[in-house]
Amino acid sequence: MSTVAALPEAPVSPDPVAEAAESTIQEKRLGERVKALRLKKSMGLVELGRHTGLSASFLSQIETGRVVPTLRNLARIALVFSKDLSYFFEPEPRPLFRVHRATERVKMPQSGAENPAYYFENLGYLVPDRQLDPYLAEFLPPQPGRETRAHQHPGHEFLYLLDGQLQVTHGGQVHVLTANDAVYFDSNTIHNYQCVGDKPARALIISMQAANQAEISPRPSVSGPSGGRRLAVVNRPQSA
Numbered sequence: 001m002s003t004v005a006a007l008p009e010a011p012v013s014p015d016p017v018a019e020a021a022e023s024t025i026q027e028k029r030l031g032e033r034v035k036a037l038r039l040k041k042s043m044g045l046v047e048l049g050r051h052t053g054l055s056a057s058f059l060s061q062i063e064t065g066r067v068v069p070t071l072r073n074l075a076r077i078a079l080v081f082s083k084d085l086s087y088f089f090e091p092e093p094r095p096l097f098r099v100h101r102a103t104e105r106v107k108m109p110q111s112g113a114e115n116p117a118y119y120f121e122n123l124g125y126l127v128p129d130r131q132l133d134p135y136l137a138e139f140l141p142p143q144p145g146r147e148t149r150a151h152q153h154p155g156h157e158f159l160y161l162l163d164g165q166l167q168v169t170h171g172g173q174v175h176v177l178t179a180n181d182a183v184y185f186d187s188n189t190i191h192n193y194q195c196v197g198d199k200p201a202r203a204l205i206i207s208m209q210a211a212n213q214a215e216i217s218p219r220p221s222v223s224g225p226s227g228g229r230r231l232a233v234v235n236r237p238q239s240a
Contacts, residue, residue: 030074030088035063037081052076098127105136110149116140117148118193120205135205139166139195150192155209157187164201167194180237 038048045056052059054073061067069077075085100123110116123134140146150169159168160182168175171189176196185191187207195201 029065030069031063031065033088034059034069034077037077037083038063041081048077048080051080096127098124100124100126113147113149115143115146117142117146117195131209133207133209135207137193137203137205139164139193139201139203141195141198141200148192148194150190152190153187153207155187155207156184157191157208158182158184158206159193160204162202162204164199165196166201166203167196168192169194 038045045059048054048059049056052073053076058067062069062073071085074088078085078087104126105121105123107119107121110118110120118137118139120135120137123136124130124132139148159166159177161177161179163179166177168177168183169192170185171191175183177183193203
């Protein structure tokens with residue numbers, strides 16, 4: 001009795017289209033995006049299941065990457081969170097994080113002054129589209145020919161005095177700060193800084209831009225009265 005040898009099975013060639021699709025799905029991390037949306041709304045799997053018609057166990061498998069959702073199921077999930085289906089396939093924004101080394105900063109003098117009254121370092125100048133500007137400023141003691149200049153700009157400003165004494169003039173009101181004092185104010189009102197005493201005053205200043213620059217009226221002249229609401233809150237450390 002003759003026997004017929006079994007022929008070896010031909011190797012299955014990989015499907016490049018399927019591999020490309022699988023790679024794209026893994027890169028988009030669909031499950032992680034679904035979970036992030038759910039947690040942001042403090043929603044449980046069971047509640048999300050009620051809104052989508054999908055079981056909690058199936059949603060869990062989607063979030064952990066064990067199951068790849070169909071476009072129909074992904075669209076159901078997107079609607080719950082008021083998102084377009086394209087949300088799951090758009091590039092993820094990278095969180096903003098930028099370290100400014102001390103060696104990278106440049107100490108700049110007061111602009112337009114032959115005898116500067118202060119020097120400052122911008123601590124965030126390398127960050128594009130930033131929403132605030134942090135500064136480290138050093139105000140020098142007064143002397144003949146050294147004058148500070150009043151200024152104003154849309155938004156708000158925060159100052160924390162590290163050491164020395166600093167006089168802050170805001171809309172006609174004068175406040176003298178000492179080390180560890182802080183002040184928060186409307187920077188659309190004319191304001192001015194001046195060192196008090198014979199030692200420099202160092203301060204951390206954060207200038208915050210207005211939420212909507214279009215709603216800010218044009219700046220009045222620094223030599224005239226300013227309009228709008230004035231706000232200046234001085235915070236002093238509590239004594240023990």
